[in-house]
Structure formats: C-alpha cells, structure tokens
Amino acid sequence: MIPESVARQTEIRTRDKLLRMKVSDQARKRNSSLPEYWDVRAVTYEINEVEKTVYTSLPYAKFNTEMVSELYHERWEIELGFRDIKSSMNNNALTLRSKKVELIYQEVWSLLLAYNVVRREAGQAAIAYQKAPSEISFKAAYCYIASQLIVMAQAQPISKTGTRLAHLRSGIGELCINYRSRPSRPRTVKINKTRYQVNRNAAPLK
Numbered sequence: 001m002i003p004e005s006v007a008r009q010t011e012i013r014t015r016d017k018l019l020r021m022k023v024s025d026q027a028r029k030r031n032s033s034l035p036e037y038w039d040v041r042a043v044t045y046e047i048n049e050v051e052k053t054v055y056t057s058l059p060y061a062k063f064n065t066e067m068v069s070e071l072y073h074e075r076w077e078i079e080l081g082f083r084d085i086k087s088s089m090n091n092n093a094l095t096l097r098s099k100k101v102e103l104i105y106q107e108v109w110s111l112l113l114a115y116n117v118v119r120r121e122a123g124q125a126a127i128a129y130q131k132a133p134s135e136i137s138f139k140a141a142y143c144y145i146a147s148q149l150i151v152m153a154q155a156q157p158i159s160k161t162g163t164r165l166a167h168l169r170s171g172i173g174e175l176c177i178n179y180r181s182r183p184s185r186p187r188t189v190k191i192n193k194t195r196y197q198v199n200r201n202a203a204p205l206k
Contacts (some may be wrong), residue, residue, distance in 0.1 A: 020039055117145075123136075136175055144172060
C-alpha cells in the first residue's frame with residue numbers, strides 16, 4: 001500500500017483514480033533506466049462497510065474497479081495459505097526437517113497435499129452448512145482432522161468409513177472463525193517520550 005498523499009492526482013473515475021508518483025532518487029540511482037514518474041491506479045472499494053484502497057498498474061481497459069478488488073482478495077488468500085502452511089502445519093519452523101534435496105521435495109509436496117486435503121474438507125463442510133469456505137478456521141480444521149484420522153484409522157468396521165467422514169465434516173462445519181469487533185476507544189501511544197497526547201489510563205493492547 002502506498003500513501004495517497006505522496007501522489008499527484010491526474011485523472012478521476014468513479015472510485016478509481018489515476019495517480020502519478022515520483023520514483024525515489026535512491027531507486028533511480030540503483031537503476032538509471034527508471035523514469036522520473038510512474039503512473040498507478042488507486043482503486044477504492046468497500047468491504048464490510050469499510051473503505052479500502054489498493055494500488056495497481058493493471059490497465060483500466062482490461063480490469064475495471066470490481067475486477068481489481070476481487071483479484072486483490074484472491075491474491076491475498078494465497079498469502080493466507082502460505083501463512084497457514086508455515087504457522088499451523090509447520091509450527092513456524094524456519095527450515096524444513098529434510099537435509100537431502102529429494103527429501104525436501106517430498107516434504108514440500110506432502111505439506112501441499114495435506115493443505116489441500118484440509119482445505120477441500122473444510123470447503124465441503126462449509127457448503128453443507130451454507131457458509132463460505134473462508135469462514136472455517138484452517139488451524140482448527142487441521143487439528144480436528146489430524147486427531148480424527150488417528151481415531152478413524154483404528155476404527156472398525158471399515159464399511160462405516162463413509163459415515164465417519166460425514167461425521168468429520170459435520171464437526172468441521174462448526175469450526176467457524178470468531179471475528180472480533182474493533183475496539184471502540186481511540187488508540188493512544190503509551191510511552192514517556194512522545195510529542196503526541198498520552199492517555200495514562202489506557203488499557204494495554206492485547
């Protein structure tokens with residue numbers, strides 16, 4: 001995200017502005033082929049009654065305001081997927097466990113396959129309960145599926161596997177994300193040396 005205050009507005013469309021921004025001297029010093037200015041679109045849209053602005057170089061002729069907002073959120077889902085793999089599945093490990101190249105490939109593929117299995121089951125559960133797949137908590141679904149598969153592997157008879165899978169999805173359907181409302185009180189800085197107003201009675205941030 002780039003602050004709009006550093007850009008000069010040259011054209012206005014409905015909730016879609018064309019801005020001209022100055023390329024920094026540091027960037028041009030490293031790459032002399034860069035132009036002095038570059039044009040960027042500032043696309044503003046609403047989600048949950050909150051305005052958001054994204055900046056893109058995609059041409060308006062091919063990507064209108066609605067398409068840009070949808071593409072941005074689809075792209076952001078990819079980032080959330082990477083986060084789920086690293087934090088929920090890999091326990092925030094900085095490196096993979098494998099030491100050999102072929103085993104690293106094997107470990108990466110196993111993570112991707114497991115991630116897609118969890119996402120698929122969460123998606124099926126969301127459809128069954130008339131919810132959006134993004135409303136299901138990935139971490140909770142991952143832990144729930146992992147624990148249930150251990151139980152199912154030892155359960156008998158095998159012919160009941162379909163029934164157990166249906167029960168598994170019913171449990172996943174209840175693992176919705178609990179969206180917390182934003183705090184109603186204004187945020188203030190709680191440090192001694194600051195030129196901003198300090199609220200000494202403010203509750204600590206959680």
